[in-house]
Amino acid sequence: MSRMNVMGRVFVLMCLVVGCFAVAFPTASYAIDQRAISQPRGHADNPFYFYFDLMDVTEEDQPQSKEDNSSAYVYLDHVYIDEAWLYVDGRNQYGEYVNCMGGANAVVNRGTRLGAWRIRQLVYERFSDYGAMALLTGWGQGNPGTVDGVWSSDCYMEQNYEPLNGYPNPNIWD
Numbered sequence: 001m002s003r004m005n006v007m008g009r010v011f012v013l014m015c016l017v018v019g020c021f022a023v024a025f026p027t028a029s030y031a032i033d034q035r036a037i038s039q040p041r042g043h044a045d046n047p048f049y050f051y052f053d054l055m056d057v058t059e060e061d062q063p064q065s066k067e068d069n070s071s072a073y074v075y076l077d078h079v080y081i082d083e084a085w086l087y088v089d090g091r092n093q094y095g096e097y098v099n100c101m102g103g104a105n106a107v108v109n110r111g112t113r114l115g116a117w118r119i120r121q122l123v124y125e126r127f128s129d130y131g132a133m134a135l136l137t138g139w140g141q142g143n144p145g146t147v148d149g150v151w152s153s154d155c156y157m158e159q160n161y162e163p164l165n166g167y168p169n170p171n172i173w174d
Helices: 003-024 123-130
Strands: 046-052 058-060 072-080 084-091 097-099 106-108 115-119 133-139 145-152
Touching (some): 097 133
Antiparallel strands (some): 084 097, 084 106
16 A cells, blocks of 8 residues: 555545534534624613604614713614614703714615614713713604614724714714
């Protein structure tokens, strides 16, 4: 038996052994689930479901505390609407929620890529002295449809996510 033939048989035998171990002892997948790494500082992602019809064109989720000046995180599971705007409102010193987008609208529609995004907003910058609470809201603009997914008031590793909107203007409220 030649040396090359022996080495070939050893190689095939090693591949069979490794293959058996792979089947007998499965390992964790290394695929990255964007929803799994989106956990913000302080709390978990919260599901939202916005239903828009011709009469009820505004929706909102539950408020969340804002821990820092990062963007808000949103993971879009479904967008079944011609056009809707997503907003992040902040709670002011009077306990009212007001728009904190600074004129930078986050627009979604049927063509919007599903998955992880960030929404730039100024909740923490405007209201950190009052406890900085954020609220995801949506406006269907008279379009019927739905938008759903998960969101968080803070975005961990925000540089990894494309923004849904432009930069907010901090001087818009002056």
